[in-house]
Amino acid sequence: MLRVAIRSLRAHRLRFALTVLTVALGVAFIAGTNIFTGSLRGAFDALVSQPRADVTVRAGATDGGSIQATLPESLVAEVAALPGAAGAVGVVSAEGAYVLGADGTPVGVEGPPARGRSWVGDASISAVSLVTGRAPSGPGEVALLESTAQDSGASPGSTVRIDTPVAGVREYTVTGLVTRGLSGGLGGTLAVFDLPTAQEVLTEPGTVTAILVTALPGVSQDELAAQVSALVPEATRVETAAQARDDVVQRIQEGFAFFNTFLLAFGVIALFVSTFLIFNTFSMLVAQRSRELALLRAVGASRAQISLTVLLEAAIIGVLAAAIGLLGGLGVSLLLRWVIGALGADLPGAPLTLTGGTIALALGASLLVTIASALLPARRASAIPPVAAMREGAATSPRSLRRITFMGLALVVAAVVPATAGLLLADSDGERAAQLTGLAAALGLVGVLALTPALARPVLGLFGALFRSRVVGRMASANAIRNPRRTAATASALTVGLALMTAVSVLGSSARASVEDVVDSTIGADFVLIGPGFRPFTPEVYDAVRDLPGASVVTYVRTIPVSIDDAQSPVTGVDPAVITEVLDIPVVTGSVQDLGLGSALIDTELAQSLDVAAGDTVTGTFVNGEGKLRIVGTFEPAGPVRGFITTLPTLNSIGTLTRDTAVYIALQPGASPDAVRQELVTRLAAFPSIDVQDQADIKRDINGQFDALFGLVYALLGLSVIVAFLGIVNTLSLSVVERTRELGLVRAVGMSRRQVRRLVTLEALLLAALGTLLGLSLGLVFGVLLQRVLAPQGISVLAVPFAQLAVFAVLALIGGLAAALWPAWRAGRMPVLTAIAQT
């Protein structure tokens, strides 16, 4: 039987290759992410050997993100004097050191942080090491991360301008290039100064942000940590090297877990789509070979043996696809690595390894998909009676669609329940609502897929009516309808991909529209000044523009994180007297104007999850320690401000670095926005990292981020759409072979090659149109449902991107045309005589 299977595969080489390819695509994705994760694990191992102080003391009770807490430098000596300590080094490390490129704008700061830090001479504890040149020493010197230097066009010996939170823009001489391990964080830029310079430009003289402590021989890290903890202030974190390592590993793993799941999901979708294709291929091959199989039965093969040949073929395809997929997976993981590398992180000692686990995963996924989708055709093959061998053209009788249609209807009806529940729960339990919507989408999708055979006839009839008048069109639509199951399976692959793309597209455009809506309805300011990546900036910016001519209001806000019950929320300090002139804060109870020292408004969502109301006092952990806020009212979390709103003096009393998050500017009536912007740009010449934005800029900025995200999703979903088109190629070329005689006949009675090609092309178009129609409709329903469910999360406006959906439809049809090229060419080239002579 193995021989029969191999022969058959060899006879249908091309189909076989297409099938292998489609499965391999999905497998490559799954294997690629797996290989990448594996190599990350290698990186973790390398991390263990990376230099690290025995105990690290960090300023700040919580991770303040871009807000950096500090410790007095005098503490370094005290720590060094501890009985268990061999020595201690003070370190300054903070965000906001923007390295400027040749054009005067900060390099590489769109997402990840721009960090500045002090140089640590002791290589056994430093997270940064020199690659070339020497360490920075003195106020005018800096060492840069290799990628940062590259981006800014700087090199050892050249000068570079850096915008720092305290010192503003200054010119430095580059003394060397450095590299950092994974613990240094991924992406972003890094500038390294000597300690006094770092203090001067990043924090303030006499402060450090961390202390690296080395233990005396014989003193354990934990002992030392205990001694240090007893000494340092409360709002300080003390970590042993082991803890720090675990921390880093966990942080990276969490970061990549999301990334991995994301990629894995697309691999699984592609595999799911390819099951349709394999199912179709096997169904058609079995139908074509029914006489051959019947002959095998007639000469004594058992039913089980017939099933086995088909399954064996599937298994061979599965194994080959796994092998090719693994190779592709290596490529995918290299690509991932390159992407991570481009983000500025080197993965130390992380060779790409093909582990047994990865191989098993690839094989398992591949075999599962191929064998599962060949099961039904195998059963059908075994049901072919031996007598079929004697019958001329043993056409399989069309099986009734009743059962599958009933099933589809039941599933679609069943999907209504979770969909409704999701909508009802949207306001109260967003997470549950999203899950229910996901369930509804899955049920609905499978339901529609099951309904597709029944839908194929009327839908294709409708499309077919467009070119009913031409015999070629009539034949094409008749062919497409001839085997509704096959047509449905082919179109379904496209349906899945397009439904997902459409849903994402609806969600994306709704998100954009919602953001624009929020900007319109909440930002009353004419101009907003923000730091790169919305990071805080020096108050000198405000000082430079506070007396801006033409402005009626110039005010700044500061946002710091507070940790309550382990969850972080933002606290924004505002000037209650004028803030409402530049921000529309949708207050529910209380008022912004009545805010005083120590009091705050809380957003309704947070109030609910913390279970607090006006009159309560909330205690939370701020960067420099504990603080209290008295709640005097609530507001809707609709605009750019979330969490708590309080006064600037309240924020300062809690004690943070003086850094502003945004400066809002409203114009006097009649002032020329262009003139004011001109003036702003002039005044902010010393702050190249500050962005002057009007409302249109804000929208463009936010939308740009959406576009990047959705672009990635489209690209990944495109994978499954490609699989779907390969499916159309496969189905059509099989169907051309199946109809050799029919095509020969029409050629004999005068159909030209071109007409035959048109016939096949039209059929492909019909398949694509069916898949597109169903995909778009389904995706539209999913998208609208998702938007409704996510409305409380901020996607409050529904916007259906008709233009984009039209583009999808056109692209899908073009894809259908492209998919027809090869089968049509083959059909046209088919010699008339052999087609007729074939019996």
Added chain:
Amino acid sequence: MHDAAPPAARARALTKIYGEGDTRVVALDAVDLDIEPGTFTAIMGPSGSGKSTLMHCLAGLDSSTSGDVYIGDVLITGLSDRALTRVRRDSVGFVFQSFNLVPTLTARENITLPLDIAGAPVDEEWLATVIDAVGLADRLDHRPSELSGGQQQRVACARALASKPAIVFADEPTGNLDSQSGAEVLGLLRRSVDEFDQTIVMVTHDAGAASHADRVIFLADGHVVGQLERPTAEEILARIGELAAPRGAR
């Protein structure tokens, strides 16, 4: 009028060779043949004698190795695929032994298929005449799978006649039919010659079928080895016997 008209199809020194070297087969060896318009010609001969090959070459379905073939006045040897297709579409009708109809089209659509392909208008009056002649007026909306073998062949005949081609070729049109259905199809072909002045060339193994023809041409080893005008089935059988005897003696 017939005398003035050129032959409906002509073969001059028509030679067809398959394969090379050891596998070389001379299927047709310098065959000369004229098919007069408005006649019913039967081609007979043992299996492998080149009947189908001759018909395919005459009909422009296959290219000859050497020699010329004319359909009407048109020299079809060496024509491009596109031009050949047009000749087949406009000047030639076909009835094959089996699988004559496109399964997805109804009987009526199958009949008008060559016209539809050409985008030519359907002559409804003529169509009604043809459909009437094949006696399938009540089956027009059926698909081939809903027709008997004989009915299918009659639909195929109607298709071949519908475009009023210069010549109709039929390769064992009754080969798969019982004698009753076969007789119906043969009667139909005969009538189309008598009543509509159609030109028909038919390949057959059956002396009874051949006896419907005006002329029977005998083929052996790629040569025309004889012909009979308006023969009876007995005469045909006798000739077949004569032709086979020397062969057997060789």
